[in-house]
Amino acid sequence: MTEEIIIAGFGGQGVLSMGKILAYSGIMQQQEVSWMPSYGPEMRGGTANVTVILSDERISSPILNQFDTAIILNQQSLDKFEASVKPGGVLLYDPNGITHAPTRKDINIYTIHAAEEAAKSGMMKTFNMIVLGAFLKIKPIVEEENIEKGLKKSLPERHHKMIPDNLKAVNLGKEKVILAQKA
Amino acid sequence: MKELKLMKGNEAIAEAAIRCGMDGYFGYPITPQSEVLEYLMAEEPYKRRTGMAVLQAESEVASINMVYGGAASGKMVMTSSSSPGFSLMQEGMSYIAGAELPCLVVNVQRGGPGLGTIQPSQADYFQATKGGGNGDYKVIVLAPASVQEMADFVQLGIDLAFKYRNPALILSDGVIGQMMEKVELAEQKERLTDEQVAERCPWALTGKKPHRGHNIITSLDLDSSRQEKFNEKLQAKYREIEKNEVRFEEISCEDADYIAIAFGSSARLCQKAIDLCRAEGIKLGLLRPITLYPFPYAPIEKLAQRVKGFLVVELNAGQMIEDVNLAVKGKVQVEHFGRMGGIIPTPDEIVAALKTKILGGK
Amino acid sequence: MSENFDRPEIRKPENLIYSRTKVLTDNIMHYCPGCGHGTAHRILAEVIDEMGIQNDTIGVAPVGCSVLAYNYLDVDMAEAAHGRAPALATAIKRLNPNKFVFTYQGDGDLAAIGTGETIHACNRGEKIVIIFINNGIYGMTGGQMAPTTLEGMKTATCPYGRDISIMGNPLKMTELVSHLKGTYYVTRQSVQTPASVRKTKAALRKAFEYQKDGKGACFVEIVSSCNSGWKMTPVQANKWMEENMFPFYELGDIKVDGELVK
Numbered sequence: 001m002t003e004e005i006i007i008a009g010f011g012g013q014g015v016l017s018m019g020k021i022l023a024y025s026g027i028m029q030q031q032e033v034s035w036m037p038s039y040g041p042e043m044r045g046g047t048a049n050v051t052v053i054l055s056d057e058r059i060s061s062p063i064l065n066q067f068d069t070a071i072i073l074n075q076q077s078l079d080k081f082e083a084s085v086k087p088g089g090v091l092l093y094d095p096n097g098i099t100h101a102p103t104r105k106d107i108n109i110y111t112i113h114a115a116e117e118a119a120k121s122g123m124m125k126t127f128n129m130i131v132l133g134a135f136l137k138i139k140p141i142v143e144e145e146n147i148e149k150g151l152k153k154s155l156p157e158r159h160h161k162m163i164p165d166n167l168k169a170v171n172l173g174k175e176k177v178i179l180a181q182k183a
Numbered sequence: 184m185k186e187l188k189l190m191k192g193n194e195a196i197a198e199a200a201i202r203c204g205m206d207g208y209f210g211y212p213i214t215p216q217s218e219v220l221e222y223l224m225a226e227e228p229y230k231r232r233t234g235m236a237v238l239q240a241e242s243e244v245a246s247i248n249m250v251y252g253g254a255a256s257g258k259m260v261m262t263s264s265s266s267p268g269f270s271l272m273q274e275g276m277s278y279i280a281g282a283e284l285p286c287l288v289v290n291v292q293r294g295g296p297g298l299g300t301i302q303p304s305q306a307d308y309f310q311a312t313k314g315g316g317n318g319d320y321k322v323i324v325l326a327p328a329s330v331q332e333m334a335d336f337v338q339l340g341i342d343l344a345f346k347y348r349n350p351a352l353i354l355s356d357g358v359i360g361q362m363m364e365k366v367e368l369a370e371q372k373e374r375l376t377d378e379q380v381a382e383r384c385p386w387a388l389t390g391k392k393p394h395r396g397h398n399i400i401t402s403l404d405l406d407s408s409r410q411e412k413f414n415e416k417l418q419a420k421y422r423e424i425e426k427n428e429v430r431f432e433e434i435s436c437e438d439a440d441y442i443a444i445a446f447g448s449s450a451r452l453c454q455k456a457i458d459l460c461r462a463e464g465i466k467l468g469l470l471r472p473i474t475l476y477p478f479p480y481a482p483i484e485k486l487a488q489r490v491k492g493f494l495v496v497e498l499n500a501g502q503m504i505e506d507v508n509l510a511v512k513g514k515v516q517v518e519h520f521g522r523m524g525g526i527i528p529t530p531d532e533i534v535a536a537l538k539t540k541i542l543g544g545k
Numbered sequence: 546m547s548e549n550f551d552r553p554e555i556r557k558p559e560n561l562i563y564s565r566t567k568v569l570t571d572n573i574m575h576y577c578p579g580c581g582h583g584t585a586h587r588i589l590a591e592v593i594d595e596m597g598i599q600n601d602t603i604g605v606a607p608v609g610c611s612v613l614a615y616n617y618l619d620v621d622m623a624e625a626a627h628g629r630a631p632a633l634a635t636a637i638k639r640l641n642p643n644k645f646v647f648t649y650q651g652d653g654d655l656a657a658i659g660t661g662e663t664i665h666a667c668n669r670g671e672k673i674v675i676i677f678i679n680n681g682i683y684g685m686t687g688g689q690m691a692p693t694t695l696e697g698m699k700t701a702t703c704p705y706g707r708d709i710s711i712m713g714n715p716l717k718m719t720e721l722v723s724h725l726k727g728t729y730y731v732t733r734q735s736v737q738t739p740a741s742v743r744k745t746k747a748a749l750r751k752a753f754e755y756q757k758d759g760k761g762a763c764f765v766e767i768v769s770s771c772n773s774g775w776k777m778t779p780v781q782a783n784k785w786m787e788e789n790m791f792p793f794y795e796l797g798d799i800k801v802d803g804e805l806v807k
Binding site: 206207209236238240241242244245246248249250251252253255256258260274275278282377388389390391392393396397398399400401402403 | 570599600601602603605612613615616618619620621622623624625626629632633634635636637639640641643644661662664665
């Protein structure tokens with residue numbers, strides 16, 4: 001199994017940490033992983049993206065131009081990465097702030113109203129975990145117990161009390177994900 | 184038991200430095216390698232772990248000269264920087280090489296020239312492998328292609344540096360420095376005591392001893408004939424390094440018709456290009472130099488006797504290709520493909536370059 | 546006179562009134578006759594000898610007339626790139642906290658190309674002794690203008706005298722570092738008379754004692770003549786120094802026990 005993912009949005013949406021939790025979860029189930037961020041000034045308030053690869057084999061290039069899954073959290077990223085989803089692949093996005101919806105017909109498109117759900121539940125910080133839950137519903141590539149282990153490894157100890165809320169958010173995302181278009 | 188972690192390449196370097204018993208790190212912030220100093224400052228090894236000194240210097244010039252001072256006293260010391268900062272260090276590198284001192288330097292390259300960009304590049308190949316500062320000298324250059332190698336080459340680099348009393352350089356780039364991968368960390372080694380240092384480095388400034396005269400660390404000799412003898416001694420050392428320390432990796436070369444030659448992050452891109460090519464029936468292989476100095480001329484020369492062409496893939500305008508040409512000696516076609524200024528090509532682009540530059544041309 | 550050296554009846558310990566300090570080597574110094582370096586070396590060597598720290602002292606001398614100091618001082622020493630001695634000394638001291646570490650730098654080195662290293666080593670309070678020989682000129686390279694060259698003073702690169710409006714002002718580095726919190730002892734001395742030599746030796750002793758006690762950076766400037774660079778005889782040079790250098794570079798302690806005294 002090899003899953004090649006791009007996660008893209010604004011800096012501050014938890015794009016990089018979502019990728020990190022996914023990567024750590026992969027390690028917990030003995031997979032090879034790579035996490036390659038865009039870095040530099042663009043991280044501070046501009047767009048941020050990270051390429052995450054989980055594989056049962058040695059990972060070659062950490063940088064890709066075609067992805068199995070694109071997880072998209074703002075319009076700029078949708079414009080940039082819609083074309084990079086492999087035919088038959090997955091595009092998951094939060095419609096919040098999206099003015100031009102994706103138009104491709106050869107990919108599976110899902111939506112998750114994560115910003116809205118996070119605001120409703122009063123836990124804005126778990127926004128990215130709702131998105132992660134939505135992704136894992138579509139592609140259950142990591143076990144739930146490994147997500148928990150991944151959270152423990154990637155969060156500093158002082159934030160470990162947040163783990164139950166984060167796991168709740170993952171489950172919320174799994175419930176709320178909507179299939180918008182089948183390839 | 185080795186420990187498994189998910190780390191950035193830069194963080195792996197820092198952690199590996201603590202674990203290998205490094206005595207001191209002296210550095211200055213610059214993107215994309217600042218995580219090395221940040222990680223060390225967060226770990227506080229001087230308080231909480233091995234007693235290793237960590238200091239943020241006032242400049243890269245000061246950093247490399249702190250390394251010079253530490254190395255002169257026989258301690259295991261290192262610094263890290265990125266391209267513009269590494270340029271500032273060249274004076275110090277030359278002095279350290281001239282004084283025959285061991286140390287480890289890391290350059291996490293970004294695009295240039297000048298201030299350039301903060302994005303990944305491999306445009307410091309010439310500077311790294313051909314000297315860099317003034318005078319005839321060489322630095323042992325290791326090119327990691329994974330986070331694991333970032334960690335492993337800290338120990339290897341410092342070992343080679345002490346073996347030959349010569350600076351060793353890890354030539355990395357923004358991709359390998361910033362990416363996270365699984366890394367197996369070595370066990371913690373104890374730092375050497377002052378007595379062990381004095382025994383290991385009888386040449387070092389450890390305080391004059393009753394059994395020896397005072398030790399002098401210098402790169403100066405006003406007498407040209409003595410300076411030439413010293414240069415000859417350095418050259419003999421480099422020949423020894425060239426004989427003993429060439430390292431490289433071959434991937435899918437056994438049946439290959441064409442060979443990509445690439446180091447560091449470019450080699451990772453080429454691995455994907457191999458998969459893409461082979462899916463189309465094009466037999467591509469990869470030779471990845473792990474030591475850029477000494478360069479693996481012999482294995483490339485050997486491949487040149489049976490393959491149809493080489494594609495040298497670098498994040499620069501064509502630097503390592505000159506060494507490849509020296510090895511191939513015109514036997515078969517050698518072409519270059521590179522992107523510059525911080526742009527990283529996709530594996531597809533590499534395949535396309537192979538097709539147009541080598542396959543299409545025949 | 547030289548035949549007396551071969552007369553064993555005279556070469557007896559009880560007749561010894563003066564000898565080389567054992568922390569100096571037998572090498573013949575290359576310094577010009579009349580230069581202050583030889584005296585400064587000697588009193589530094591005496592301090593190291595008298596404190597019994599020869600085997601625990603590491604020195605750093607960068608580019609300048611004193612780059613070959615390692616040939617004369619019988620302690621472990623490194624030669625450094627121009628201006629970088631405080632950086633080397635920082636690392637040597639931090640990695641070998643039980644050793645006594647000093648730098649020995651000229652004015653061009655310390656106050657021009659090495660300003661950054663000097664200021665920051667002082668500001669961090671590195672527990673080292675910085676010995677600063679100020680003769681207002683680049684001696685080694687043949688008498689060019691230094692950051693400490695006085696207004697109107699002639700050198701190879703200001704042959705009509707230092708014009709402040711074009712070349713800027715002479716730099717009082719010692720006053721400057723005295724205002725940094727990291728310095729513990731800052732003083733300006735000279736070595737042109739027996740009395741001044743004794744005072745400078747006492748200052749050096751104090752600086753090394755402070756290092757022994759783990760105090761901050763100690764900075765000892767020695768105003769010196771460069772008779773060959775100044776194109777004077779040694780006696781003229783000393784007189785010129787007293788009349789011109791000392792009014793601008795005032796002698797005496799500037800900071801003692803971490804407190805400004807001037």
